[in-house]
Amino acid sequence: MTRKFIHPYIPNSVPEVQQEMLQEIGVKAIDEFYECIPVEQKVQGKLDLPDPLLSEAALKRHVEGILARNQPAGNMISFLGGGCWDHHVPAVCDEIAARSEFLTAYAGEPYEDHGRFQALFEYASMMAELLDVEVVNIPTYDGSQAAATALSMACRITGRPEVLVAASTAPDRLSVIKGYLYPDIKVNLFDYDTDTGLTDLDDLSARLSNQTAAVYFENPAFLGYLETRGRKISALAHERGALSVVWTDPASLGVLSPPSAYGADLTCGEIQPLGIHMFMGGGRAGFIGAPDDERYIKEYPSRLFGIAPTTHREWGFGDVAWERTSFASRETSKEFVGTASALWGITAGVYLALMGPEGMRELGENCIKRTRYALNKMAELPGIKAPVIGTHFFKEFVVNFDGCGKTVAHINAELLSRGIMGGLDLSQNYPGMGQSALYSLTEKRSREDIDCLVNELEKILST
C-alpha cells in the first residue's frame, strides 16, 4: 500500500492530526515512542497476515461466505443436547443483549453503570427465586466452572480436602472439575446403578469420611434421567459433616424441585437454556446458589452485587465483600475472578422476567411431555431400546440401537441427509452402553418433528 493508511476504526491516522499531536508532545515521529524497545526485540518487516479487506462490503462478503458453510442445528430438526440445548431464545433477549449500552460497557462505577448493577442484581434475585436460595453470584465462565468453584468453596467452608463426585457426571464437566481442583483437592467418584441411574447409596456411604467436604451429583443427570433420592444423598453427606452440592438445569425448575428443597447446600449449573443461543457451545455462563450465611458468602470468588442506599433515597448498588476478590487481595483472595459472562447474566434475567412463574412451568411441562412422547414413539421401533437408563426424565433420554445392527454414526449420517440431527453419540464416552445416543427434546420440537424423526428412523433401520 503506497498511500497513508486511514482506517475508519482509527481516526487519528489523519496525517495533519498526527502532526499536530506530535508537535504538541514535542517529538518528530511516532517511532520515537518505541525507542524504549531494544532493536533485537522488534519485529523485522511486516507481520505475515493476509491483505486487509478494507471495505465493509468486502469484509461482509468474505466472512458471510465462510459462515455460509455452516449448517446450524437451529435451522434443522435437531435432537442434540447433552449440555447445550436448542431452546427458544425470545426476541427481547436478543434485543437487550445487543444494546450498545450493555454490550460495550465493562467495569463502570455504580453511578454511570447503574444499569448493569441493577440488571445483574435482578438476575441474581430472579435466579434466587428459581433456585429457592438467598445468594447467587454474578455469572462464572460456564456451568462447569460453577461446579468446580462450588466444590472448592465447599472445601474452604468445611476445612476438608476431598470431594466425592458422582461417576454419572457429564464427562467434560468432570474433566474441568478435576483439572480445576488439582492439586490441592482430591476428587473421588461414587457409583451409580447402570439401569436406574440412581446413586449407589452403599458405595457413597462407604466412601464418605471426615475428610469429605462435599458430595456432588447432577439432577437431571447428563444422561437425562432424574435422581429421585436427592434428599437421602444430602442427608448422608450431612451426617458426615459434608455439604451437598447439586448441579441442576434451571430450565427444569418451573416444575421440578430446586435442589435446596432436597438438602443441597450449594446449587450450581449453566444458564445457557435461559435465553442464550448455543453458539457452538460459545454461549455459556454458570451460577452458584447458597444460603444467607456469612460463611458461604465469604467463600465466593465471584462478584456479588449488593443493594445499598444513596444520599437521595434511590436504589444504589456496589460490590459486597470486595476484599474476597483477587482484584482486591491478589494471592490471598478466594480463587480468582476476572471477566467472565456478565452479559449472559443480564440476558438470562430478561428471560426469567419474560417467562415468569407460569412460563417456567409451561417450559418444564413442554420438555417433560415432549420427551415422554418421543420416548414412547421411539420405543415402539423394532430393535430400539429406550430408555436405556433411568425411570423419570426431564428433556433427554438414552436410546440404544444395538438391536438394529447399525451404528449411531451411520444412523446420524443418514438422518442428517434427511435434515435431521440425531441424538448425541455416546459410543465413545460410554462404551459399555454399546451403540447408544442421547436424545434431547426442547419446547421447540413439535409433534410433527418427532413423528418425522420416527418415520425416518424406521426407514433407515429397515434398510
Next chain:
Amino acid sequence: MSDKTKSRDFHQARWNEPIIFDLSTPGERGILLPEMEPEIETSAGDALGELPGDLKRLSPPGLPEMAQMRVLKHYLRLSQENLGADLNVDIGQGTCTMKYSPKINEQFAASPQLSGLHPVQDENTVQGALEIMYQLEQFLKAISGMDRFSLQPGGGSHAILAIVSMIRAWVDDRGLSDTKDEIITTIFSHPSNCAVARAKGFKVINIYPDPKTGRPDLEAFKEAVSDRTAALLITNPEDTGIYNENIKELTDLVHSHGGLCSYDQANANGILGITRAVNANFDFCFFNIHKTFSSPHGCGGPGCGVVGVKEHLIPYLPVPLTSFDEASNRYYLDYDVPKTIGKIKDYYGVIPAMVRAYAWIRSLGAEGLLEAARVAVLNNNYILNRIRAMKGTEAPYAEGEHRVEQVRYSFQPLKEETGCGFDEVQRRICDFMCHIWSSHEPFVVPEPFTIEPTESYSKQEIDEYLAALEKIIEEARATPDVLKTAPHNSPIHHVAEHEYLDDPKLWAVTWRMYKNRFEGYFEPKKEQQ
C-alpha cells in the same frame, strides 16, 4: 480550546426504575410457549403427576409477572442508565483497551449461521466455524511468533488458569513438584497471575517496581529467581505503560534455572507488529480477544483469552485444538494432545468473540494492526503530555520518558492540596459522560487512575475528556463540595454508606435477602434489630 472540545453539559438518563419485582402484576405474561399437541398430551399422560413427590416443585418460583413490553421497557431504561463504550469516551477504563467494537462484526457474531450451531454437530456441518477458529489461530501465531494456540479460555484470567495448569502439569511431569514450587510475578501484573498461581499450589513472589525507573526491580528479581522457580508470569509493558527493556534478561535468567516464562499480553495493544512474545523468548503468552482484538466487553464478559505456546509445550494444551487435514481438505477438532491438561471450559470457547477477532484482523491486515498500535501510543503520549501539565496529578516513575499504550497516574498531589482525590474525581467525572476506573489494588501508586486511549478515539474526543478532567481539578480547588457530593447528573447519587456492602448484617445480594432484612427503604426489620 474550541467549542468542540469543551467539557459538555451532560445529564445521563435517570429513570428511577423500580426493582423488577415491584413491576409484577399477577397474571401478566411476557411470552407464551408452544401449545402441547393433543397426541403429545395423550401419549405423555400425567407425566408430571407421576414424578416422585421429592422431585415436584411445591410452589411456583417467585418470579415477576410482566407483559412483554413492560419487560422490554424496564431493560431499555436500565440500559440507558449504563454508559457503554459506544457512548462515552471510555479511555479512563485503563488496562482494559476499550477500543471500538465494529458493528459489522456484531452482525457476524449474531448470525443464525453461528448462533444456531450446536457444539457436537457433525464436523462437516461446522466447517465455516472451524475455518475461522483455525485461521484466527494462524493470525495469532503470526502476531506473537508462538507455535500453537488454544482459543478455549473464556477471558484473560481464565487464560492464566490454562497457563498455570500447564505449568503445574509440566512441573509434575518432571517429578519436580516439591522442588519447583515458586512462581514469580510483578505487582503491576494482573492480580489473577498471582491468585491463580496460588490456587494451583505455588508460592508467589511479587516483585515491586524500582521507585525511579518503574521497571521491576532487577536486583530483587535476581534474588528471587532460583531452582525453585517454576515460572515467571509477567506483563510488559506493565500497567504503568512502561516497557521493560530488560525483559529478555529476565526470561533468560528464569530459563537458566529451568523455569518457564509466561507473557501476560493484556497490554499488547501498543506493540502489535512492533514486538512479539517470541522475540523476548517467552514459552507462553496470552491475548485478551475482548481487549486487543475488539470483541466487546459485555459488562464483564463473555470474553475470550487465547493462549499461545512454544513447540515444547504443545503437548500440554487443553483439548480440543483445531486442525486442518489437507488430504480431505477439512477442518477438524483435534484431541490428539498427549499430555493435555484436559478441558478448562465447556466445548471450544467463546466462538462469537473469535469470529469478531477474525473479522477485525481481516479488516486491518498487518499495516492496520501496526497503525492501530502506533496511534494508540501516539494518543497515550499526547494525553501524558497534557496530564503532566495538570497541577494536582502526577505520573510516577520514568520521568521524562515516553510510555507505550497507557499510564498509571496519581491524584495524590490534588488530594493533599484539596482533600479531593481519586474517589471524589471518579464520582464527579461521570457528570461529564466520562469514567475512570478504580481497582488498582494494592495502591503502590497512591490515588491511582489509569488512562488508556487505544486507537479508537479522535483527538477531539480525547481533548473533551481532558477538558473534563481539568474542570474537575479546578472545582476541587474552588468548590470541593461539588466533588464531595457527586455525582449530580448520573442515574443515581452517592452510595455513601459503605457498611451496606461491608457489614455482613446489612448485606443483601438478592431481593429476597433484602426483603428478609429490610422493610420500606432500608428500614431494618424488627426481628432483625
